[in-house]
Amino acid sequence: MVEADAMTVVTPTHDPGLPRRFSDFDTLVDAIEYAAQGKRGANFFNAKGDVVEVLSWKEARDRAIAIGKKLVGLGFKKGDRIALIAETSANFVCFFMGCQYASVLPVPLPLPTSFGGKEGYVSQLQMQMESCAANGIMAPDFMADIIAEATSGLNLVFSGSMEDYMQAEDGAELLYPSPDDLAYLQYSSGSTRFPHGVAVTHRSLLSNTHGMGKYGVELIESDRCVSWLPFYHDMGLVGTLLTTITCQVSVDFIPTEEFARRPLSWLRVITANKGTLTYSPTFGFDICTRRAAMRTTAMEGLDLSSVRIAGIGAEMIRPDVMRKFHETFEAIGFSDKAFLPSYGLAECTLGVSFGKVGKGIEIDLVEEALLTGDRHVLVNGVAGSRVREVVNCGTPLPEYEIEIRNEDDHALPTGQVGRVHLRGTSVMREYFNDPETTRAVLSPEGWLDTGDMGYMKNGDIFIVGRAKDMIIVNGKNHWPQDIEWAAEQIDGVKTGDVAAISIPGDNAEEVPLILAQCRLSDPADRAKLVEEMKRQVQNSTGVNCLIELVSPKSLPRTSSGKLSRTKARIQYLAGNLQAVAS
Template structure:
């Protein structure tokens, strides 16, 4: 705990005592040992923006070394896996690093708050622990009942809270990792299949944090990071925790569940600590703008003029949402130029490409026909009748990557043609843990990763247009479900995440587009009007006639990181496990 006159204080933004290094280390242990020579560290806040805990990187190192010795003494072997429930706390940070001192692999997994109910969470936790063949589990004490239920038929070396691990007797010899050893397993939250454990080496991790900090964001002496992102997600774990740690930056964390209750706490901490770097999926910016609109006093005492990088990624970037955020918070100093679009995925540790710092969101206005199978040159829409779509420039790939856009027959495509995105580089995963069949399906012997994303290159920059496996094909034309969902969400009363665009089998094996829409109306007349309004709204915006099925509130399935899972929704609907409401 950092204290001054008996009071908790944040770790400093600036530290003239330590020369910055951009993750140029062989292992995470070497990185934390260097960061421990300085004064910076991690700080934790509640929903009101009050500081609740603060640790320097030196304190993290000291606690981590002790944890590593205890793990060795408890019988954990090199390469063993410990499922680590990712509470936003100094305990999680210390334990994650502590595993490195014993060459044990931490496997960050979500808190119960990420799921709709206890049964669903217990089932997911069991599946993930069995998937990674976990040898241990560390979870907050309040989860003891859930832990017992989830591990009833799993043999573990040890399970318990952080305090339980610290209370265990014994002090073993440190077992330090090498650069090509695995550092941790990251569960990918891809919406097209059950999440797989991505195997990340120390070399991959440090290459990626170096690239993001030095080439992507350009971290400087006056930078301070602020984040509400969960530690079980690659953007939260790598982007805001491990990058700040390996590049000696002070960082401020708001627990994800606190942000969900009071989204403006994110902006409050930025304002209070003069934060300069923050990151969020598009929906985080959306939530803040919506919440601010509910209270006339929402902007009082807030100042966002220090933000130089407001990174966005992790899902399709929606320029309309970012414009609304800018218009809402421009009066308190937020700059359009602060937006920094990026592209990444857990299979590449995290970051792949970044836009230009200080420019803001750049888009292509592309004719819809060019994104739906017709091999037209990508040009601005012509005439009033042309259907166009804004495609965000996700920037130049980091120097470590080779990138190819490939056709369905696996041939490299020239610029301005849409195809599947393939990547090769140091940060690409070693494998999906314990899953050689799935690994072979996406990773070639030459190291090329099939990302499953569709996009195109233009002037050396990458533009992502959607997920290949989520695509809906109607009458031989491809339609991105994100576009259909966005159209539905423009209807008043429909919230982000309320609808899932899927396809279902029709006559003659054709695909029929369908919207599964969470409905809060109980009266039949209100439901019927809602269905008709949705159909009309979607047809007007996209030209697609969709079937509409109403489902109960909070019934659409999510991935471990809270994203909508269209594949699960489709499977549950077709199997009858997702019951439609009468309309």
């Protein structure tokens, strides 16, 4: 690691001495060994756009080997799990790679800043560590007290900071992985009560990074990546870190919390280093547009003419936000042809489909009736009909088979909306240590039920929504069960009294909403309940929800008596589920 000063030079964009290989390796160890022969690497910036750390892939490899020896020396066995707090730093990168040299599985988990209160964060950490049966944890020094509380009672091989791990004795020899060994676990849902760790093999990872690098973004020699995405998120971990390693690209990282404070730092780093490739959920582009509108001098010194690909993913893509971003930043060189819509999910390692490079956003006009959860044949906008813009998420990568299926699991023809099913090398092996949940989404033949609704047209996939109940806020997934569980901890709120759903906001973004059955009649008591529920949910899950109190026994149920969130959402949006207080 190079500590930056005023004269620090970032790793180069070009490296003519090392021919690019598109992840055609057997394992992640083989990939880092090859990247280490070149000059490229990772660079870490602060919110002002100043470089604070420079890490060549060679330095990352060397540090990773040293860490791997320490893990073996500490007694970690092949297949053991180490929770790895995902700080945007050289330490995280090196430790993640060091785990590969010991055949230990890193499990990236979020920093406290990405969550609500301390209590909710500690609970999340405990749940995820128990879910993956973690054998150890590595976290920054400033988290020592939180880690001690979260790991109390757990039987760990070792817990500490990078410095603590490096004090250990070296092991006799490294433990190298095989292609079908697991490389890491990825928590896809953000769930605290019902965590699901996606088990990703080396073969799956390298197949996916190969497809994304070669066919998805069509990497060229002059490409340089810039990212603020967190390393605990699949798009940040696989898309901007592991793909840049396995395809030998230099990358510039801004910590997520720094981006949240100063969103335009993203654009400053792109400008300074002539970044060509970047990715974000819709809300990242939205934040930058809003911030630029706040100050007339906001865009002074910025130049986005180098951006070849501005990828969009992780949540429903909103064309209105993309248009506003282009209108705002066109004057400093940004081209709307740089937009590259995509579709992916952690259960497929990351990438599934990509739009056509250089084409920008392509849309269909689709009947709004699709949003009710009923299956309709696709009908492009007819005069007078209520329609919605649906973005073309592009062509599936060559490795995938894809089917759109109806409720009876029968494949549908082109142009009909149904559940998206996928099969390919990049599909996960399982939800770690959770065979029941695995069986619910993964068939014996290897078909994954993504839980997303979409249709095919001319070989491309269009995603229209989700059949599953998951709520996405600012690119982060939240299971409604978590939100409901938090609300049900309040005295007087019974299990089954609460339904967590999402509704369209002012700009078509998802807004989380709790519908809670209420037996109180006094207005003051109702107001107190609303405030208590908001506070409880925020502290437990980090989600800021709207609250609507509804009459007792008004939430819809299935024939077996289970809560139906889909029906509750439809009834609420149709005005058939009246609130007694908000």
